[in-house]
Structure formats: C-alpha cells, structure tokens
Amino acid sequence: GGTTPSGSGGGTAGGECDESETVTIGFSAPAADHGWLGAVISGAEEEAALHDDVEFRSANGGTDADQQANNIRTLAEQDLDAIAILPYDGAALTPVAQELMDRGIAVINIDREFSSPTAFRTWIGGDNYGIGRSAGLFLLEELADLEEAIVVEIQGIAGISVTDLRTAGFMDAIEGSNITVVASQPGDFNADTGREVMETILQANEHIDAVYTHDDDMAEGVVQAIRNAGREDEMILTGAGGSANAMAAIQEGGIYAATFLYNPIMAASAVNLARLVAHGCGMSDLAESQVPQRIQLDATTVTQENVDQYEQYGF
Amino acid sequence: MTTATPESSRIRDWLRFVAANWRSYGLPIALLVIILIGTLTSRFFLVDTTEGGINIRWGNIVNILVQASVIGILAVGMTYVILTAGIDLSVGSVIALAGVAAATFGDFGAVVMVIVGVLTGLAVGVANGLLVTWGRVVPFIATLAMLTIARGLALTITGASPVRITDEAYIAIGAGQLFGVLPYVVIIFAAIVALGWFGLNRTVFGRQIYAVGGNRVAARLSGIPVRRTEFAVYAISGLCAGIAAVLVSARTATAQPSAGTGSELDAIAAVVVGGVSLFGGRGSLIGTLYGVLILTMITNIFVLQNISYDAQLIIKGAIILAAVMLQRRADQEE
Amino acid sequence: MTTATPESSRIRDWLRFVAANWRSYGLPIALLVIILIGTLTSRFFLVDTTEGGINIRWGNIVNILVQASVIGILAVGMTYVILTAGIDLSVGSVIALAGVAAATFGDFGAVVMVIVGVLTGLAVGVANGLLVTWGRVVPFIATLAMLTIARGLALTITGASPVRITDEAYIAIGAGQLFGVLPYVVIIFAAIVALGWFGLNRTVFGRQIYAVGGNRVAARLSGIPVRRTEFAVYAISGLCAGIAAVLVSARTATAQPSAGTGSELDAIAAVVVGGVSLFGGRGSLIGTLYGVLILTMITNIFVLQNISYDAQLIIKGAIILAAVMLQRRADQEE
Amino acid sequence: MTMSQADFTHLEMRGIVKQFAGVRALDGVDLDLRGGEILALVGENGAGKSTLINIIGGRWPAGSYEGEMLMDGQPIAFGGPHDALAAGIAVIHQELQLVPDLSVAENLFLGRLPARRGIVNQRAMRAQARSVLDRYGFDVDPAVRLGSLSIARRQLVEIARALDRHARVLVLDEPSSALTDVETDRLLDILRGLRTEGVAIVYISHKLDEVHAVADRVTVLRDGRTVATMTAAEATPGKVVQAMVGRDLGDLYQRADRPAGDVRLAVRDLAVPPRARAGRQLVDGVSFEVHAGEVVALAGLLGSGRTETLLGIFGALPRDGEVTVNGNPIPSGSIEGAIRARVGLVTEDRKESGLILEFTARTNIGLANLDTIASAGIIDRGRERQLAERLAGELALRPPLIERPARSFSGGNQQKIVLSKWLAREPDVLLLDEPTRGVDVGAKAEIFAIIDQLKLRGVAVLMVSSDLLEVIGVADRIIVLHEGVVEGQLPGRGATQEAIMELATRAAESVPVITEAT
C-alpha cells in the first residue's frame, strides 16, 4: 500500500509531504554484467536500505530492451508508488515508462533519456555525449603541440546509444583539428576484447599519440596491451566512468591521463528521488517543494591534478 | 524361474505404469510445481489472498502471456526446424534485422512496415534454407553464419544507432488490446501456436517434417521431397522470427540493432525443455508451449522475488537441467 | 560401352585426382588465399616491401599467434568433444569463471592462482561430463545450462566488477616472452596442440574418441568404455578452457565476469571450418589448427584495415560459409 | 483385372555403369524385365545388386550413372525416388526404410498420405491401412507407433507398403533376410499372385532355395557385370553358384567331428528384462552349456529372444542369472568383463553395430585389441599393422588392403573384418549372431571353414541363425527358443527343419505369420 501520487506521474502540490508512510519503490536496470552496472544496482539497493519508509523491489535481469520492458511490467504488478529506471535504451523503454506514468506510477529516469517528456517525472543522468566531448577537448589540449596527432578510439558495444553518443561527442569536439582517428573499433566494454583489438592496432600503427576508450574497465585491457608491447611512454589514454581502479591509475601518473565522471551513484540519488516523489516531498536543500524535472550530472574531467577530490567517488 | 507374489507384482505394475506414463505428465507437473511456487511466494503472481477473499491478478497473468509471446513465436518456428533434426541460431539476429528493416520504412505506414519486417525475416529464413539444402552446409554452421551476417546488416542499416518508430498504428500492434483486455500480441501468439499445431499434426507437410526428422533416407525413398521440406522449415522459422521482430519493435517503439541477442538460445531451451528431441522426429508443439510457459513463469517469479541477475542465471540453468533430466529418466531405456 | 581416348582419360584422371584430394588441400589453399589478401592489402600484416627490401613484420606474426592462442586452446578441447559428436557451449563462460576464480586467490601467489584457474575449468568440464554421461542430458542442453550457470557464478563471485590482478609472476605468464621473442602464451598454445595431436593420433584414448564418434554402438560392443570416453572429453574441454582463462586473465591483468562471451561459437566455428564433422568421428586437429589460423588472420586483417564492425560481421559470416562449402563439395556423394 | 501380355510393362537397362569415389560398382549391366514374370537377381556381396535397383528406384538419379533405361521402349530418367514412384516402380530396400516415431498407418502411406488440400484425412488413413494389412494377412495394428514393433513386423509393414503402391514394377532387395521360413513362404505366395496380375517383379536374395521356388528367370551379376541370364529350369543351384563366383564350390558345410572338451560357457537361469518397462521377459530362465570345440546353435522364430540371449551373455543388455566362462562367473552388464573373460561377439548387423565404417580394416581390427597393441596407453602402429595383416591373410580378406576404409568392402568381406576383430583375441567363447546374413555363398563357405577351424582350436561357438539348413549343417547341438524360453534341444546331426520348426512354434495356438505377444 502507501500513498498513490495523484495526477499523471505523481508529484502533488507541496505541503502534504509525509515521510512516515511506507512507499513501494521499484528499480530496474539492465542485467549487471559489467562493473558500472553492478555499481548502479548495488548503489540503488544500499540507498533503499537506508530508508525505513521504503519497500524496495527491483528487476535487473534484462539482457535487451524488450526483456527489460517485460521485467518492468512484472514489477509494476506489485503495487508500486514510484520506480527508478535505468533503461537498456532510452527510446526502447519509453512505451513501458509511458504506460507506468499513465497508470499513476511516477517514473524516475536514470541516465539514458526516454524519448518522450511525458514518460518520466524526473530525469537524472550523466552525459554520454558530454563524455565524448570532454574527452575530445582534453585530448585537443594535451596534443595541441603536435602537427598531426594520431588517436585511436576503442568503443563500447556496437549498436547501443551509449556507444553512439560517446563517439558522436568525441568526433564533434575534434572536428577540423589536428587529430586524426586512425582506428575505431568496438571493445564491447570488455577488457579482453579491448586488449585484443589494441594489440593489433599497435601492430598497424608505428606511432600513436593517444587512445580514447569508452570505459574504464575496458581501458584496463587496452593499457595492458600497450604495456605488453612496451609502448606505454609513447601515448596517453583516457577512460570513462570513474572507477576506483582508474582513479588509482591516474593518481600513479603515466599512461592513464584522465577519466570522465559518469558516476553510478546517480542510481542511489534516483531511488531517493523516487521516494521523495512518492511521498510528494521536495528536496530539502532546494526552496521548491517539489523534485525538479531534470538533474544533469557533469561529465567532469578527472586528471592527476584533481583526482584527490574525486577519488572517494570511485566505484 | 521366479514368479512374484500377486501383491508385489501389482505394485510393480503400478510403478511401471507411472514410469511409462511419466513422460506424458512430466511437463504439466513441472508447470504446476512452478505455478505453485509462484503463488506461494508472491501474492502478485496469480492470486492474492492476503486481503481476504481470492483476488486474481489478471494484470500479471496477461503480463506473463505477453512475455511468453516473443520467445513463444520463435519457439514455434524452432520446433519445426528441430523436428527435422536441424537448428536455427539466426533467429535472435533476425529480431534485430527485421525490426530495423521495418523501422526504415517508417514513413510508409504500418502495413508496409509490417510487410517489410515479416518479409525480411522470411528472407533470412530462405537464405538459411538454401544454405542447408542447396549449399549442404550443416544447419548449426549455416545459421551461425547468418546470425553473424544478419547482426552485421542490422548495424549497417542503422549506422549502429537505435531507430525510433513513430507510426501510431504500428506501435498499437504492440501496445493495443482487444476489448481493452487481451493484448493483440497475445492473440497473435495464440494464432501462431494454433496454426503451428494444425500444420504439424493435421497436414501432409507436418507429417513429412516428422518423417524427415525421424528417418531421412526413408523419407526420401518414400518420395517425400526432403530438401523442400527442410527448406520450408527454415523459411517458416525465419517468418516466425520476422513476426516476433515486428512485435518487439512495436512494443518498444524502437528498432535496435542489438535486439534479440541470445534469444535463439532461449527459444531452443524452451523447445528442448518441452521435450522435442534435438535429433529430430520426436516431440510436439504442445510440449514446446509448456516449455515456453515454464521458462517465462520462472523469469516472472524471478522479478517478483527480486532475485539478482547472477542468481537468476544459476537457477535458470539448474531448472533447465532438472526439466530435461526429468523427461530423460523415463526415456532412458529406449 | 565407350572407351575414352588416352588424352581425355588422362585429363579426366587428373580432374578426378584433384576432386578426390581437394579436401586435403582445401584448407591450406584457403589459408594461403587469406595470407595473400592480408599481405597485399596491408604492409603491416606479414611483410612490408614499401621501403624497399623485404621487411618481415615479426611483431604482427607473433601477435597473430598470441591472438590465436586463446581460441586455439579452446578449439583443441572442442575438437575432442565434437569428435565424439558432442558440443561444449560452456567454454566461453568458463573463461570468465576460471579467470575470476584465479583472481580471487590473488594473494596466494601465481602458482596457486594458476592451479585454481585450471581446476575451476576442469570442474566445469567434469560437471558437463557427468550431466552428459550419467545424467543423459544431450550435450547441447547440458553445456548450455552450464554456460548460464558458470556465467552466473562468475558474476556472483565478483559482484559484476572486474577484479584487478597484481601478481607480477601471474601477469608474466601473459606478457612474458622466451628469449624476449616468443611469448609464453604461444609456447603454451603450441604445447597444447602438440599434446592434443598426440593424444588423438597416437593413444588408445584418441582411438576410442574416434570410435565413439564414428559408431557408438559398435564402439560399445567392441569393449570401449563409451561413457568414460565421453566424460573424459568434456573434462578435457573444461581443462583447456581453464588454461585459456588463465592466459586471458594474465594477459589482461584483470579477471572479468563478462570475459569470453561468445568465445564458444568462435571455437566451434574454427573447428568446423577446420573440417571436423559435427556428427562426430571425422576430422583432425591439424584441420582445427587451420581453422583457428584462418579465423584469427581474418580478424587481424579486419583491424589492420580498420574495417567497421558491421562489415566485419558480414564478411566473417560469408567466409565461414565459403570455407565450409568448399569442403562439402568434395564430400557430396556420401 | 486381366491384361493381355502386350500391355505388360517392359523395363530394359542397357550398359549401366555406376561409380562411387573410385569404385566401379556397376560396369555395364544389362537387364530385361517383363510384366507377369519374377526375375531373380543374384550375385555375391558387392556384385552390385543393390546399386542396380537403387538406379531403378531413382535413389541414384539420372546423370549419376552412365547407360540408358527404357520403359516400354521409352527412355526414362529419374531425378529422384519420387519420379520412380510416379512411374509405377516400388522398391523394398535392403535396410528397412521406415520412420520409428510415426504410426504404422503413417508409415504405410508415407509420401502419399490420404489428404485433401494438404490436410490429412485421419479416418480414411486408418481405415485404408487396416484394409491393406488385412488384405495381405499381416497382423499389425495400424494405430501403434512403428518403433514399438519387432523387426519382423516392421519388415511386414515395409512389404505391405510397397505392395500397396500397386506398382507395375516391384523390386524386393533381400526382403526375407529378417523373415523366418513361414513368413517367407507367405511372401512368395503373394508375389506369385501379383505375377498373374501382370506385375513385373525383381527379387533379390542370397537364399537360392527361395530363388528356385519363385523365379521364372535368374540374372546373375558378378563384379558389376551381367554374367548370365537363365530360365528357372536351367538355373540349378550348381550353375547359379558357378556363375556367381566363377568357380566351383565344394561342400558348403564342413563339420569336423571332435569329441567335445571341457565346459567353456555355462549359462544358468539367464533372464533379460524387457526394454520398455512393461511386457514379458525377453529371455526367461534359459540354461545351457557349450563345450570347447563345440558349435551350439540357437534357433527360433523372430522375436524368440535369440539375440537377447547373446547380448545378455556378453553384458550388452542387463540380465539376471549366472554366466560362467571356464568356471569363472562374469559380471552382469559389463562388456569389458566379458571380453576380459575371452568372450567375443559378432553382431547381427555389421554396419549398425559391428564396424566403424569410417575406420580402416586395420583400425577396426585394432579396436577390439587396443590392450594388446598398445603399451602405456600409446598405440604401437607396427604391431597393429602386423596383427591386421596376419588376420587379413588368415581370413583371405579381399582385397587384402588393410588401409582401406571398412565402408569400401563388400558385405562378406566386412563380415570377415568383424570376425578378425575377435579372432585376434583368440577367444575361448565366440558368440555369432547371424554370421552369414546377407553374405554370399562364396563368403559363406569361407566363414563356415573359419568356424570349423575354431572348433579345432577348442573354441566354444554359440551361433544364432535364421537359416535352418545352415543350423543343421554347422551345429553340433541345436537349442530351440520360443518366447524367450528353451523349448527343446536337438543334436545337429540328423536334425530336420520340420523338427526344429515344430519346437519353435510349439505352444502357439494357431500359427499366424509371427507368433509373439504384443
């Protein structure tokens, strides 16, 4: 049971905020077969456990968009008040999110944005395009002295929006610059695949100035390939996400020059937002009595200079 | 020579009967056990008795049927293929390719989109059929290659990004409901199962499929067009995958080049759990239906019970093994 | 009755010889064609003649061998399994599980880690073997279930995050080189191929494997321990996968729960491209070696040429089909 | 329906040549067949009989062979079996060509199910099936799964199916190989009836008495060539055999009379449980002994449990009761145990269970001798080759090429390879299940000579055979089984076919085509 938010997608007028009643909060993310998603899910679970007023139900087994939609529909059968969803793909999960909103279940959209503004109550997310862009800008600056800078891109899984946006942001940032991307191959967010692809790219390119990778986990494999080839002094590399391992590597100095935050902690925030929305509450540090519609997190560039500041958020 | 006492022989007869007929009841029993577990562990599964009285959870029942539809439709086609002792690994990729193809024709209206999607599935099926019959490539490898190729094509067509679908009529195929109750998706699924059953059990073609799977040489020597039959089952499997692709893309209002990854294994698992022999010639569509429902309900219960993904994988693997072993026991001595 | 002129009969004899022996030369020819294509399209592949003189690209040659190693080791075990008419779908997941298991013992030094990794692989293989022999589950389903279960366990152990490996000695297995030239990985690969070849061709056990795959009933009635042989091939395949897992995790200095996804299909493709029959009893480890080299070189050329991923998938599928069809032609009349 | 002689079919084959990967199976065969006659086709194993009828039946399509085929003067070219069927040619193949998981009715009408617009008419199918089976007097339930029938009944289904095609040309390739004499006689009667209706019949058999009983003309093939065609009157067994093997054969059966030695094999209360869990014991309380240097034959109708007795002794089927070899009990259910106790088994069907067809003669022989040709698990190829060469020499394997795959040898020579496998082990007890099934007379004589040699060496031989003449000619003692129970024993010398049949069919109320509980 619990309060049912009135209207389309909850968020009643302020003043009725009551955190004493128990609310049922759903949570769904794609199957946790990767470190970042693992952190997202455990972050959400830990956050939910902190609140006595939350009955938490989650479904994280979807290995594609349709399966996740199925899981969410099953979740929705359990008298939810609100749900936080990190979709496999924003557009593909929009119909089910819309369905939930229409049924009066408030949807908090994490990360990959739904294609309709009425399909979610609040969106909180990182900035995939921003990651690509920040990486591009970072490398532009680092490689500014070179006449022609040779850069390699190791992508995520081909065919999903995350990969797509991280490539698009990067390409837009470096367009018309001195940077030439000589190889662009998917590493499937997987250290082994990243390593293998990089091993061959190292063969085909006698000189490389920098490697832009889409993911910190995967970057570890890429770094290892470069190290195995004894060429770690020749180039720099950037990751993405902000894993603890990456932070440590950045701190050590060396090839791992930067990463760009895409912190899974956002899922914990989303659970909390769902709780507040279900209660009809606002965010305590804001003057508004309601939760805002959009919360965009910055794809902060973490380098050796500022890594101390962000280390604690590493996952 | 020893003769048993009447008493012990009666018990032995009874045990023999149970043993001999276990196979026919194994699947319903397995399904019942799962339904029981689901009902006992979650009040959201089928019936809710917590608030006094019996409160049937129609929402979740329809939900289970919807969820069964995609794998179910794939499994119908897969049953045809496996009954001829073949296998179709390409259906997962077809979900992607056919969905993407349909979405590409988004400006031409729902009818054209559906036709394009279904025909794309059929086309891949036809390619598989040609490879297996005319090309004499073993089905595992022919359809494995098509799995790769179809996924590649889906990525090429979309430039690796998901394609949004905006056609309302098309989306309604996935979201709409007859009388506001029964989703079209479920109706389509039911129709395909009915058609599939009729085809296998009542038509000459269906019996030819069993003959080809049961004894290829005998089928050929009886004048059965073995190649044509084989070709047809791959075409049918492709067609089913094309239909499934339309449903998936309609429901998600998006065509994704990564859709359906691994669905072929789910479909095969459902068919085999349903008692169809991978060596061909043996099994039924009713069995497949049981297999589909068992696997779908398990997933449904997983979600209701908030079971983590890793545990889901482990339990699912164990259940598949248990289901298959239950059926093999009775089969053992043949 | 017509008798041919000496001339035409000589030509016919020659054509017959080519037709009859095509199968034996098909694989070397295919490999040569690929080497030729690679050499012509990329100066980084084998030889570089652009700067005058012949500049052999030892770096890339070693690289190809290293990359062939993991799939190659899996393919050796898979050859054993497929020769008995079985299949092992679990090896990809074993790469993850065994690597993760080894990494978990990171504090106990390289020796313990290697032992744990290899034994984990063996354990999964033993489980597969028991399911197939004692449990009478068809290999496809038994190993499909283990694929699922092993992946689930890998995720459970790690909580889905990669585990970093810091043990220098362990990492050296992946990165180290004999005389600073020949990577240990390649040496291990070569040793396993040699051992695998010896086992298949020179030992009683190898003969038993061919016999079981060639005619199970006749093998049994000749006193061959069919079950034990079958059990052993799955154990061997698991062992090979465990060794491959150690190499992968050592080379990447990380154990990932997502490692090896889909590797089983690559290994099977290599084995079948190498001419081993999925129906058992037919094929050789040398064929498998060709299959592994062909597929590895293709991937190498793709990356050297920076061919987009979608095109890679399409071309790879087509090449697998072509390779298999080339070999089937000669086989046609049987 | 009566027709004049002129309306009858006329099938001619001229200069047929067929090659298989280097083997010339047919090398210029001519065949002439008219409606209203039964033409027997005989020849040694590998002479090309099955290959020839596979061409008639469309299994090897036009283009895969040279030469021409004419029907009523018109050239015909079949693209596959369906074309031949359409032309009115029905074939009963040497191996049963049925689908175990379909019903008897569906098997009967395989490829021509009664249907309207592609939908099977179930009721019509069942009714027609019943009437077909009744017409030929075959007692088989059309509704049951074919796989649940014994081999004998399956053979009957196969025959009924071909008969019901109402073909103009009916070809039977060793249809009687699995049938007993009673059933064979019935079949021959049916064929005589069809002859009067004007059907053209080709009958292939290794049993020359059948050929003699039914054929109007006999065509003899040797090494893929037509070597003789004679009328029934001319075709004395001597002349036919002479034409088949190109030389004279001495007495087919040889029997060295030796005093029997010690008990080698003792079987006490042997019982083999049924395969499906219900039904009677396949073998029930069978006891007997076989002495060194003695040949004992198990006789009985199809389904009487002869094969099961051998398999039970050999450990290939689960069994109750005690089996001792040289006084030592051998464990139940352990083939390895039986082999270790120096027992060998030559199975009923060499292709299905005797040989690995892909293996060479050498590796097939080696397979049962891995323990002696290997040390520390590694095969000594030299020793294996020596062993194979020695046996190929002793048994006169033809051709004596031990590196050839087993598949490329003719039936009789394949059987010699199977025998070699076990002889190499110098067994004390040799179980032979239908050792001459589908083996030509020449090879048959050689196999009998081998059995005789074994006697001299003191081997105890337990043999199953459906050929009663052979049983009488070779065995020292005959044990007759009926429904898994020993019905009686006869001494080999002086036994008659009638005496054996009386025991084999005793206790049967009536004598239907086959007598077995369903």
Ligand SMILES: Nc1ncnc2c1ncn2[C@@H]1O[C@H](COP(=O)(O)OP(=O)(O)OP(=O)(O)O)[C@@H](O)[C@H]1O
């Ligand atoms: N499919 C095949 N592939 C290769 N060789 C074959 C094939 N079928 C038959 N042969 C060969 O052709 C020859 C003739 O065989 P065929 O089966 O016609 O003999 P047959 O007269 O029917 O002998 P049997 O009495 O043993 O049945 C033999 O040498 C045989 O090995």
Ligand SMILES: Nc1ncnc2c1ncn2[C@@H]1O[C@H](COP(=O)(O)OP(=O)(O)OP(=O)(O)O)[C@@H](O)[C@H]1O
């Ligand atoms: N696969 C089977 N399933 C059930 N019963 C079977 C099966 N095979 C044989 N039987 C039964 O077992 C009994 C013996 O069969 P089988 O024909 O092998 O006997 P046999 O005496 O060895 O005859 P033969 O050696 O002449 O073939 C019969 O009653 C038969 O119906």
Ligand SMILES: [Mg+2]
């Ligand atoms: Mg023949």
Ligand SMILES: [Mg+2]
């Ligand atoms: Mg028998």
